[in-house]
Amino acid sequence: MTSTLLRNSTDRVWPAEGVTRVPAWIYSDPEIYAKELKVFHYGKTWNYVGLDCEVPEPNSFKRSWVGERPVIVTRDAAGEIHVVENRCAHRGSLLCWKNRGQAKDLTCPYHHWSYNLKGDLMGLPFLRGAQGKGGMPRDFDKSKNGLTKLRTAVRGGSIWATYSDDVPPLEEYLGPEILMRLDRLVSRRPLRLLGYSRQLVESNWKLYWENSRDPYHATLMHPFLSTFGILRTDGDYHSVPLQEGRHEYTYSHYDPELKNRSTEASKQIKSIRSDLEMKDKDVVTSVVDEFKDGMMGAFQVFPTILVQQYFNCLVVRHVIPKGVGAHELSWTYFGYEGDDARVNELRLKQSNLVGPAGFVSLEDSEVLSLMQPVVESCPDSVQVLEMGGHGTEAQATMMTETLIRAFYDFYRREMDL
Amino acid sequence: MSDWVRIADESDVSDGEAFASEVEGEAIALYRYEGAIYAIGDVCTHEHVRLSDGWLDGDRIECPLHQSCFEIRTGKVIEGGPAYEDVPAYAVKVEGGGVFVRRNA
Numbered sequence: 001m002t003s004t005l006l007r008n009s010t011d012r013v014w015p016a017e018g019v020t021r022v023p024a025w026i027y028s029d030p031e032i033y034a035k036e037l038k039v040f041h042y043g044k045t046w047n048y049v050g051l052d053c054e055v056p057e058p059n060s061f062k063r064s065w066v067g068e069r070p071v072i073v074t075r076d077a078a079g080e081i082h083v084v085e086n087r088c089a090h091r092g093s094l095l096c097w098k099n100r101g102q103a104k105d106l107t108c109p110y111h112h113w114s115y116n117l118k119g120d121l122m123g124l125p126f127l128r129g130a131q132g133k134g135g136m137p138r139d140f141d142k143s144k145n146g147l148t149k150l151r152t153a154v155r156g157g158s159i160w161a162t163y164s165d166d167v168p169p170l171e172e173y174l175g176p177e178i179l180m181r182l183d184r185l186v187s188r189r190p191l192r193l194l195g196y197s198r199q200l201v202e203s204n205w206k207l208y209w210e211n212s213r214d215p216y217h218a219t220l221m222h223p224f225l226s227t228f229g230i231l232r233t234d235g236d237y238h239s240v241p242l243q244e245g246r247h248e249y250t251y252s253h254y255d256p257e258l259k260n261r262s263t264e265a266s267k268q269i270k271s272i273r274s275d276l277e278m279k280d281k282d283v284v285t286s287v288v289d290e291f292k293d294g295m296m297g298a299f300q301v302f303p304t305i306l307v308q309q310y311f312n313c314l315v316v317r318h319v320i321p322k323g324v325g326a327h328e329l330s331w332t333y334f335g336y337e338g339d340d341a342r343v344n345e346l347r348l349k350q351s352n353l354v355g356p357a358g359f360v361s362l363e364d365s366e367v368l369s370l371m372q373p374v375v376e377s378c379p380d381s382v383q384v385l386e387m388g389g390h391g392t393e394a395q396a397t398m399m400t401e402t403l404i405r406a407f408y409d410f411y412r413r414e415m416d417l
Numbered sequence: 418m419s420d421w422v423r424i425a426d427e428s429d430v431s432d433g434e435a436f437a438s439e440v441e442g443e444a445i446a447l448y449r450y451e452g453a454i455y456a457i458g459d460v461c462t463h464e465h466v467r468l469s470d471g472w473l474d475g476d477r478i479e480c481p482l483h484q485s486c487f488e489i490r491t492g493k494v495i496e497g498g499p500a501y502e503d504v505p506a507y508a509v510k511v512e513g514g515g516v517f518v519r520r521n522a
Contacts, residue, residue: 104501105499107464112482114482114499122483122484122485122499123482123484123498123499124482124483125483126481127484128471128481130481
């Protein structure tokens with residue numbers, strides 16, 4: 001009998017089969033988790049932190065996260081974007097408590113140290129003491145006690161930050177294929193914020209990361225998709241890993257006639273119910289081919305986001321680690337300035353597809369949060385990834401785990417596992 | 418305060434020290450500098466605090482909270498602190514041992 005009990009961490013080796021196997025200890029080991037944050041989120045990566053429509057005017061801010069660290073995205077009086085740690089340089093208290101708003105400066109609630117929107121310390125109470133007593137030493141230098149500033153990049157309407165001085169420029173980090181897909185959604189027209197959903201998922205962040213690289217589960221676990229013929233195994237579908245597994249994209253062409261066709265593949269999926277009719281078809285019928293390419297799909301930018309276009313619903317899923325056994329999913333829904341009423345209505349209706357209670361996403365967080373205690377209790381158990389073969393190449397099917405294998409190929413190199 | 422209002426005795430106001438007063442609910446500070454008396458608004462335009470509790474350095478008063486500085490002769494804010502707006506300056510006259518202020522037109 002194969003043991004699934006936890007061995008000492010020094011004994012941990014990746015299964016000999018390679019990327020077709022994933023050991024469960026990577027989802028529960030605090031040392032692995034700490035190393036991931038160091039190597040990935042605080043290392044040589046670009047982290048998504050928000051959209052420019054969330055800080056639309058000079059003197060505005062929003063809170064975000066890089067890894068577990070809270071940050072503030074600001075637009076200063078001159079209109080320039082900055083990303084600073086949301087941590088007072090004095091005693092480390094959380095500086096900004098509001099998710100979004102307007103401000104000319106940021107003042108810590110603890111001792112009222114006050115910073116401008118660039119993160120420079122502007123002043124602190126009782127610098128010179130009171131009644132001639134106390135106060136800071138004469139050599140205290142305000143210019144050396146500002147907030148920690150992150151390197152920042154803006155592409156179209158998207159805002160990114162990094163702790164690394166060595167990571168290549170954002171455009172190079174993303175690469176041409178992600179750049180084209182990102183620009184298609186966020187760079188052609190000014191963005192308009194539609195709203196947010198947020199949820200805490202009690203699973204390791206990688207379980208979600210894999211989940212959005214796993215098209216194969218979608219027709220099975222999300223019966224809404226197959227029931228209403230939106231996304232089926234007999235449709236056109238592409239799963240494409242990029243940069244040796246770092247990023248990926250998937251896409252398909254929507255076929256409005258698919259519901260009326262029945263092929264061998266779709267017969268295998270028992271959840272298709274032709275007797276069920278959707279009352280409001282707006283939710284699944286793209287009437288506005290706004291990108292003029294008939295495409296829908298999603299792409300992942302390691303290590304923070306999945307950007308998704310379902311018909312006219314545009315959404316960024318931000319995966320924020322919250323300890324080894326939890327992550328937050330922050331969903332930001334957007335459209336464009338000047339959207340007409342019809343498109344706006346479709347975006348809002350179709351946003352019901354995703355989010356914490358989305359027609360095609362509510363099952364994910366339920367399954368993953370029940371999966372976490374299982375992988376924690378069997379750390380030396382091993383998962384199998386052989387759907388679509390053993391390789392990590394692009395495949396023109398959704399019946400594949402190639403994107404997950406490609407991810408672990410990348411992951412093992414970066415983590416030295 | 419469109420008319421002159423007596424705010425202090427002339428002897429109240431000395432060099433190197435702010436004299437905090439109030440007229441009709443407006444906090445006003447008096448300063449004596451190079452022989453003349455000046456009156457400016459005494460509430461910082463950044464956060465609500467009296468500037469006269471701060472640090473007087475020559476012709477400028479530094480806010481006790483975040484070190485925004487204002488010119489005591491004009492009320493103008495000096496760039497570098499978190500305050501962006503000036504405090505008001507008042508017309509001052511000294512008559513019969515009293516200090517009178519009036520809002521500038």
